[in-house]
Amino acid sequence: MCQQCSVVSSLRIPAIPKVTDGPASGGVRPSPAVPGHAGVRIVARLPIADAVQIVVTEATPRDPLTKAAPKLGTLFGSEDGKYLAAALGEPLLQGLNEIAEKKPRDPVGYLANFLYNLTMDGNAPAAPAAAPGAAQEGPVLRAEGLPDMTAVGNEAVLQRSDSQGSDLVPPESAFNVSNRDEFGQSPLHFAAARAHGRGGLMQLMNDVDLNPALRDELYRTARDVAIQAGLLENVAEIDRWVLSLAARGSTDRLAEMLLAGYDYILGAREGPDVGIVDVAAQRGHNETVAFLESIPAFEERRDRVLRAVRMGGGQGTQEVAELLQVGDSRARLLATARNTMGRCSLHVAVLCQQEQLVAFLAHNFPETLAVGDNLERTALHYAMGVEGVESLSKLLIKAGAKRVAKDLKGRQPSYYFMNKSDIQNLQEEEEAQLI
Template sequence: MSRAIGDREFFNSLINNIDDIFGQVENGSSQMNPIFKTEQGKYLANNLADPLIKALTEIANKRPEDPVAFLADYLQNYLHQRDPTETIDSGKTNSTATVTSQGMVRRTGLGLRSASNMNGNEDRIDVDHISNADEEEDTQANVDDRDEHGQSMLHFACARSHRRGALMHLIEESNIDITYRDELYRTARDVSLQANQPSNAKDIDRYVLSLAVIGDVKPFEILAVEGYDHIVDITDDNELSIVDIAAERGHDELANFLRNLRTLEELREELHQMIRDGNVGRAKEIVAEQNGQWLLKAKNYYGRTALHIAVLKENEELVEHFVNIYPDALKIGDNLERTVLHYAMGTNAIESLSRILIQKGAKRTTKDLKGRQPSYYFMNKADILRLQEEEEENR
């Protein structure tokens, strides 16, 4: 057996048994992995689990010729790109509420984290009002959490079996976002069910239930705005609903939010349908209501906002109206972190739509998960045309 094959089997073995390692740390004992005992083990798991799992997953997928060198390079890049506010306090475990607030707030339309340009320069499109625009430094979607297909390490983990609680532990320790959808619009929970691993889906549900026990509304606001579609339907092992769990613990604000969530989701779907149907009047009425801004940043099953759909439908009136009401919608990415400017570049109304978006602050250097700037879709329209067909089919 060659060294490369031996290294690959070693790394794959680590990935396949990572949940066992976590379980041993949690229990404070291990016969097979003595290094993960007591406080030393907890320190290693708390501080190294996230980068190592990501690195080992990349190695297993890409199968580099020299996995050791690849691992060293990956960790070096991780060190330079990580957010210093995410450093875990040695020997301590963050509360679920803190983990969720830090792990998911990054994706609520408040801007994309900057990263180095890993894919070289993109083609520039020859449109005066775009090429002459003043731009800031290149920005790129947070590729640390997901691959170019939109899959996170949680997606990969959900495709195989684990001991009870291991997946929930992974979510809490890694700050991974359970709302991520891959290019097939699947959350990690969806992958669990498709892979015939219902216990993994149940573990994710238990994680959401644990948030209800804590009672902080913010994590649920984020889950809802990101279009996560399994919140109010969750029950515990005794068939007690998540709403009842929140109410029983005196979390009245959270209980009320969960009771009203269905209504908000239905209003979001009505807004999106009115955009597809070209009913400008009704669409404007909906966003003029009290929750108008929430409805404009809320994503649907496809990871798209109302502005994404308005651009795909090439409705200039609604595009301008929505941007005026909620400019931050320009920064929100879809399931593959494509912004509305990415979409606009692949439409027939590129001139008018891009002018509106750029004048309101859209950046033509923002990159999606595939490392593509909006200009890419000017020359390669197939992906955007497919999205337009999807929206037409949803009418």
């Protein structure tokens, strides 16, 4: 066969319109050429009920598709070919269209991610029943089959199995579990937005025992909502409730609020000259006093970690390594601590696409993989919406990230692979922090 001939390998169900090099007939429009394969284009807009076609024009002997053409023709003319068309044709066409439009650096990895995420969303067509006696070899795509993200030299070696992701759950909360809506608002947010009788809101907070540090979609705590509503009585009630925690020596609750990014703890006062530290000291809660006095230093170190992560590069990476000493329990708290936007260090590293820091944090502080933001989105949710999805998602999954974790809107990470606008908005917010 000469080099300038055309090879058409088709997988047919009914007859299809003839595809030529000229204008497409019957509403069929050839897609652009496939990167890396001279003279190859995919007819990717045919309905699967009609056909799947690979069109090779101006083939070259060194092109892999040219060599594979005889085998493809034999396969596509068989019953196996019909099965593949019905089971995989539509997802493959969608994936090839996506690759043709976005031209990723790693088309094979991008296609694998696309097909996996499509099946996780439940949008892929069900495979037809296997023929009698056919061997059942399991699913075609397995996440375990992806290349191991084993680094070389001084980089972290990520050897965690995916099954370990089920063990990466947030520690048990000292508060009652809050049923928040899809906008991140808890019953406290709603209560803070309306007036109560004297002591009514504080009594409610004692009854429900919910974490007042939780933030909604607009990064507001219940206290912020009360301020915006102009209900200063509610603001005072919330502060009095925080004071009551110090008076009882509830260090665990105060610590959980701090790790969730609550920045009003030290602002709670019993009087002009009596602050929350004085309240704890008067009642002999020395451990609580020590904790409260450590809050400014902790917040300063947390913010330094996040700044270094955003900066990245050699200087930022070195500073993160100095602040987060592996094996130090305090470093684990710093790594998982969220800021006033609800993001921990791994969230920020993914949004800023700092791949080396993502590997460092995910491997050495796997607890960060399970930390949710203000809407309970994990770092893997974020990774699916950024440009470097291929490499970052592989790193996180190999480290143990849960691929089926849902945020408050009921969305798994795969949702953001196809709907990136929310994550892109978060990236813009992080970029603004660098100015």
